[in-house]
Amino acid sequence: xxxxxELPPDTMPLRHQVAGHFYGQSKTKLGLLQRISxxxxxxxxxxxxxxxREQQFYMDMFFNKTSKDLRALQSFVPTLLGIYEHNEVHxxxxxxxxQTFHYPCVADIKLGRITYDHEATLEKIESCxxxxxxxxxxxxxxxxWQIYHPTEDFYxxxxxxxxxxxxxxxIPHALAHFYGAPxxxxxxxxxxxxxxxxxxxxxxxxxxxxxxxASSLLIVYEGEQLDKENDQQWKRxxxxxxVDFAHTFQYSESLEADENFLFGLRNxxxxxxxxxxxxxxxxxxxxxxMNFxxELPPDTxxxxxxxxxxxxxxxxxxxGLLQRISxxxxxxxxNDKVRGPSEWRFYTNVFSDEAPENLRxxxxxxxTLLGIYEYNGINxxxxxxxxxxxRYPCIADVKIGRITYDFAATKEDKEKSYxxxxxxxxxxxxxxxWQIYxxxxxxxxxxxxxxxxxxxKEEVLHAIAHFYGAPxxxxxxxxxxxxxxxxxxxxxxxxxxxLVFISSSLLIVYExxxxxxxxxxxxxxxxxxxxxxxxxxxxDQTGWEDNFLxxxxxxxxxxxxxxxxxxxxxxxxxxNHSHQ
Numbered sequence: 001x002x003x004x005x006e007l008p009p010d011t012m013p014l015r016h017q018v019a020g021h022f023y024g025q026s027k028t029k030l031g032l033l034q035r036i037s038x039x040x041x042x043x044x045x046x047x048x049x050x051x052x053r054e055q056q057f058y059m060d061m062f063f064n065k066t067s068k069d070l071r072a073l074q075s076f077v078p079t080l081l082g083i084y085e086h087n088e089v090h091x092x093x094x095x096x097x098x099q100t101f102h103y104p105c106v107a108d109i110k111l112g113r114i115t116y117d118h119e120a121t122l123e124k125i126e127s128c129x130x131x132x133x134x135x136x137x138x139x140x141x142x143x144x145w146q147i148y149h150p151t152e153d154f155y156x157x158x159x160x161x162x163x164x165x166x167x168x169x170x171i172p173h174a175l176a177h178f179y180g181a182p183x184x185x186x187x188x189x190x191x192x193x194x195x196x197x198x199x200x201x202x203x204x205x206x207x208x209x210x211x212x213x214a215s216s217l218l219i220v221y222e223g224e225q226l227d228k229e230n231d232q233q234w235k236r237x238x239x240x241x242x243v244d245f246a247h248t249f250q251y252s253e254s255l256e257a258d259e260n261f262l263f264g265l266r267n268x269x270x271x272x273x274x275x276x277x278x279x280x281x282x283x284x285x286x287x288x289x290m291n292f293x294x295e296l297p298p299d300t301x302x303x304x305x306x307x308x309x310x311x312x313x314x315x316x317x318x319x320g321l322l323q324r325i326s327x328x329x330x331x332x333x334x335n336d337k338v339r340g341p342s343e344w345r346f347y348t349n350v351f352s353d354e355a356p357e358n359l360r361x362x363x364x365x366x367x368t369l370l371g372i373y374e375y376n377g378i379n380x381x382x383x384x385x386x387x388x389x390x391r392y393p394c395i396a397d398v399k400i401g402r403i404t405y406d407f408a409a410t411k412e413d414k415e416k417s418y419x420x421x422x423x424x425x426x427x428x429x430x431x432x433x434w435q436i437y438x439x440x441x442x443x444x445x446x447x448x449x450x451x452x453x454x455x456x457k458e459e460v461l462h463a464i465a466h467f468y469g470a471p472x473x474x475x476x477x478x479x480x481x482x483x484x485x486x487x488x489x490x491x492x493x494x495x496x497x498x499l500v501f502i503s504s505s506l507l508i509v510y511e512x513x514x515x516x517x518x519x520x521x522x523x524x525x526x527x528x529x530x531x532x533x534x535x536x537x538x539x540d541q542t543g544w545e546d547n548f549l550x551x552x553x554x555x556x557x558x559x560x561x562x563x564x565x566x567x568x569x570x571x572x573x574x575x576n577h578s579h580q
Contacts, residue, residue: 008086010036012301016098019108019144039099042091050246057245072203076242103223107145108216111264115214117247132164139264145178148223153376170285181282189221194272196240205257212261213247297375299325305387308397308433328388331380339530346532358495365489392512396434397505400551404503406531421453428551434467437512462570470569478510483559485524501548502531
């Protein structure tokens with residue numbers, strides 16, 4: 001089961017995070033967050049021992065009476081602002097050092113040849129050695145970084161897999177690339193960072209008894225090119241901090257500084273000095289295709305409670321569904337040059353004052369079009385967020401239709417579409433993703449299209465029942481309400497005789513705590529309307545004319561089977577495993 005912890009109020013996943021525990025992606029699914037109102041960082045204290053150590057380090061640094069030498073580190077550590085607890089998870093509230101940068105270029109560099117502590121098992125030690133053998137002589141690891149390219153207006157991102165793939169010879173060029181080579185004067189930025197690191201080295205050298213294991217340098221510089229005419233002389237803003245203190249120990253009787261940490265720090269400093277040498281010549285490192293993340297428009301974040309479709313940062317286009325932080329409206333990018341304008345036209349036609357009666361009948365079954373928005377050359381539909389009124393939304397995305405390719409599809413496209421899920425040709429729909437809220441664990445259970453497409457016809461029936469709350473007997477209340485809504489949708493779709501709906505989905509939402517309502521709260525809408533065409537565009541109309549209605553009626557018949565007194569729910573083992 002793949003559960004996502006509830007986000008605390010007024011929070012979102014941390015923007016511009018390049019390494020570490022990402023929300024929803026780590027083993028525990030907990031990750032770095034930021035307060036929407038203030039920008040402060042919330043770091044979850046996941047492991048009891050490690051969490052307590054990190055909290056103690058920050059408390060000693062900023063609140064408890066401690067040595068003068070330790071306090072000298074304060075300017076190199078994000079300020080501790082407090083402790084926060086939500087749903088039995090404790091968070092450190094930390095200064096967000098990225099907040100003062102317009103377009104932060106960020107790197108996370110883990111320091112030290114040894115990255116495991118004295119409590120590590122043999123398996124843990126072997127795992128650390130295997131991850132990056134070169135760390136023994138290098139003393140540091142590149143865990144992730146992002147660079148802002150102002151001319152093209154995008155972020156280039158590299159992760160730890162890329163960093164660990166670099167050879168000794170490639171690492172200096174990767175560092176130079178992070179600092180702007182060959183597009184800008186990397187030496188000016190490197191010199192500023194180097195000055196800061198030399199100051200840090202002096203402070204760490206006096207920290208007798210302080211052992212920093214697996215801590216990182218977080219290096220930031222301003223990516224915005226403020227002085228375009230004189231970039232060589234303009235001094236960019238930089239910052240360098242230490243982060244990650246879960247493996248930090250203090251030994252009061254020790255008379256030695258942490259040589260493991262200092263070895264990595266000094267070696268990184270030496271690499272920067274190499275970049276300042278006039279004889280250094282930058283060589284591009286071509287390991288793999290660049291991984292670009294489009295900049296989020298102001299006042300937006302990735303859509304919460306999205307269960308399928310294009311997620312922000314996806315492998316292909318990187319564009320995905322967003323939501324406005326201030327209003328919660330949904331922003332859908334129209335980045336495809338063909339499908340985008342097609343969807344825009346259809347929404348405009350439906351919500352136009354001159355819309356014919358048949359299209360007007362669809363309005364209550366679509367997310368309301370609120371406007372159009374342009375940012376960095378990309379148009380976004382501004383749509384009603386139908387999930388927002390629900391406190392703990394249970395959501396399913398059901399793609400409708402036996403045929404999911406349009407009239408322009410090639411033979412290869414058609415074969416690929418069929419191979420993805422052969423039963424769709426018979427049952428007429430696909431389960432693309434769904435989430436269910438579990439009040440006992442205060443978490444969401446999520447299943448993706450991989451799970452949905454692994455189900456046979458009979459398993460689909462039980463999976464649908466599972467989504468609606470089976471084996472609890474009250475789930476039939478939700479099924480009846482959804483079925484009533486679908487019957488009304490069927491009437492509206494019968495009027496669309498001139499239109500073909502391809503790859504459109506039902507977005508079904510209900511409130512998880514339906515037992516406490518006299519009438520449970522549900523909603524059903526049609527989404528993904530980029531392949532709505534006039535039937536006349538098809539020379540061979542066989543199968544197209546009732547494609548959507550066939551799938552809709554098939555799904556309705558599955559719901560009717562769930563309402564039959566003879567139906568017996570059978571748990572499916574596949575739903576007891578995580579699906580991403």
